[in-house]
Amino acid sequence: MTTPERTVMEDVDQPAEPPPADESAPACTFRVKNLSIWYGEKRAIDNVTLDIVSNAVSAIIGPSGCGKSTFIRALNRMHELVPKTRVEGTVLLHGEDLYSNDVDPAIVRRRVGMVFQKSNPFPTMSIGENVIVGLRLNGVRDRKFLNERLEKSLRMAALWDEVKDDLHKPGTSLSGGQQQRLCIARALAVEPEVLLMDEPCSALDPIATAKIEELIYELKAKYTIVTVTHNMQQAGRISDYTAFFYLGRLIEFGPTTKIFTNPSERQTEDYITGRFG
Amino acid sequence: MIAPKHILGTFDEVLASLRNNVLMMAGLTERSLERAMKGLFNRDDNLCANAIADDEEIDQLEIQIDRDGVAILLRFQPVASDLRRVVAAMKLSSNLERMADQATTIARRARKLNQHPPLPEVDLIRPMYEHAMSMLRDSVDAFVREDVDLGRAVVARDETLDELNRSASRKLIERMAQDPDQLRGYLNLIFIGRALERVGDHATNIAEDAVYAAAAEDIRHQTLAASA
Numbered sequence: 001m002t003t004p005e006r007t008v009m010e011d012v013d014q015p016a017e018p019p020p021a022d023e024s025a026p027a028c029t030f031r032v033k034n035l036s037i038w039y040g041e042k043r044a045i046d047n048v049t050l051d052i053v054s055n056a057v058s059a060i061i062g063p064s065g066c067g068k069s070t071f072i073r074a075l076n077r078m079h080e081l082v083p084k085t086r087v088e089g090t091v092l093l094h095g096e097d098l099y100s101n102d103v104d105p106a107i108v109r110r111r112v113g114m115v116f117q118k119s120n121p122f123p124t125m126s127i128g129e130n131v132i133v134g135l136r137l138n139g140v141r142d143r144k145f146l147n148e149r150l151e152k153s154l155r156m157a158a159l160w161d162e163v164k165d166d167l168h169k170p171g172t173s174l175s176g177g178q179q180q181r182l183c184i185a186r187a188l189a190v191e192p193e194v195l196l197m198d199e200p201c202s203a204l205d206p207i208a209t210a211k212i213e214e215l216i217y218e219l220k221a222k223y224t225i226v227t228v229t230h231n232m233q234q235a236g237r238i239s240d241y242t243a244f245f246y247l248g249r250l251i252e253f254g255p256t257t258k259i260f261t262n263p264s265e266r267q268t269e270d271y272i273t274g275r276f277g
Numbered sequence: 278m279i280a281p282k283h284i285l286g287t288f289d290e291v292l293a294s295l296r297n298n299v300l301m302m303a304g305l306t307e308r309s310l311e312r313a314m315k316g317l318f319n320r321d322d323n324l325c326a327n328a329i330a331d332d333e334e335i336d337q338l339e340i341q342i343d344r345d346g347v348a349i350l351l352r353f354q355p356v357a358s359d360l361r362r363v364v365a366a367m368k369l370s371s372n373l374e375r376m377a378d379q380a381t382t383i384a385r386r387a388r389k390l391n392q393h394p395p396l397p398e399v400d401l402i403r404p405m406y407e408h409a410m411s412m413l414r415d416s417v418d419a420f421v422r423e424d425v426d427l428g429r430a431v432v433a434r435d436e437t438l439d440e441l442n443r444s445a446s447r448k449l450i451e452r453m454a455q456d457p458d459q460l461r462g463y464l465n466l467i468f469i470g471r472a473l474e475r476v477g478d479h480a481t482n483i484a485e486d487a488v489y490a491a492a493a494e495d496i497r498h499q500t501l502a503a504s505a
Contacts, residue, residue: 232354232356233354236356260356260357260360261356261357261360261361261493262357262361262492262493263357268357269357269358270281272356272357273283273355273356273357273358273359274283274284274285274288274353275281275282275283275284276284
């Protein structure tokens with residue numbers, strides 16, 4: 001029996017088999033590959049590869065200066081506000097390269113909202129104006145639409161019932177915890193795809209912290225959330241995945257229960273158990 | 278593997294104190310079982326009384342370990358290997374306390390046996406005693422040395438103890454039929470055998486907790502889980 005001869009071109013023309021889709025793998029909002037970031041000569045992020053799972057809370061932990069904040073700021077290009085910044089590697093948001101030349105950083109920041117450590121409502125604006133300022137800056141003028149979005153955002157931030165009769169009062173008249181939820185409402189008003197939080201509870205008392213944590217838990221049904229925290233217990237409570245950074249490198253990333261009961265890396269174990277350095 | 282020092286010196290101190298209390302409790306439990314069994318083999322009521330008296334101190338240590346464990350969880354909120362060690366220590370103390378209860382049961386039965394002429398069938402209990410005590414020592418060693426292989430080996434040895442107990446019980450039941458006058462004596466030996474079998478079960482629990490503390494691996498009920 002002879003085997004039919006195959007030409008080289010027949011082999012070449014064969015379409016490449018697509019890799020089998022892993023249906024059990026969770027969907028990812030961000031795919032970060034070989035990301036490095038420099039501030040001038042200083043390398044703040046060193047070759048980080050990490051997938052951020054959709055509709056889940058990912059906590060970034062690590063000692064001060066390990067690159068946590070730089071990493072989440074790189075997810076909406078906010079770190080570029082620091083002069084002499086250089087980026088290598090790719091950050092894909094739903095498959096789209098955020099660092100492609102034709103991508104407008106302002107659009108990225110609208111799609112990827114951010115809440116900061118210290119609540120920062122605009123001091124000259126009322127509570128209501130603070131929430132819809134992003135929409136106004138984007139040219140939205142429809143009063144009915146703005147009012148609907150105002151109420152929806154405040155309700156999602158679990159603040160509506162507390163401020164609905166005081167929308168005209170200054171944003172700065174609220175308590176610290178309320179101001180932080182106002183900032184979350186402001187971030188939600190432009191309907192981002194992702195919410196980044198940089199130590200959102202570090203300046204809050206335990207009750208205000210509990211409200212924000214509960215809010216984060218509810219918001220993950222609709223948003224992908226990435227949060228930086230110094231509070232190990234908080235990371236354990238609110239996050240589904242935890243990433244441990246050290247000296248700009250990603251040491252370990254995995255399900256939070258795994259990281260906090262049986263981390264794979266000795267450095268992670270030493271850090272979370274308080275035996276670092 | 279020696280862990281680096283905790284940034285809070287007091288945390289290392291309270292963890293060491295918890296561990297020392299578990300070791301002390303294990304030592305007392307072992308002594309109590311030895312006294313109870315020697316009280317049986319040597320027909321010594323004083324040793325039996327000592328074994329029964331040991332129980333009080335062991336009960337107090339159980340309370341102390343639970344209290345210290347809860348305080349550590351509350352004050353330091355340990356995670357990873359620290360959390361596993363604290364949880365395992367608390368579970369160990371519970372198992373050791375139940376072992377000490379078995380020592381009390383053995384001592385009480387031994388005192389009853391000592392009131393009557395010696396039964397040669399006491400020798401049926403000796404291999405069980407030696408096997409159960411080696412399981413106890415090795416399970417505590419597995420916890421102290423964080424020795425996963427030793428922990429697994431202890432778990433595997435429980436089946437042998439169960440078989441020794443079944444065999445001794447069979448023989449004692451046969452003797453009861455042959456010699457009904459000694460029925461109470463044989464029954465007491467059956468209960469002592471059962472108490473040693475329970476000691477083996479608690480040693481198995483400790484070995485399983487030792488494996489969890491050392492390697493975060495839950496090896497309990499694996500036969501059931503595998504067949505499900």
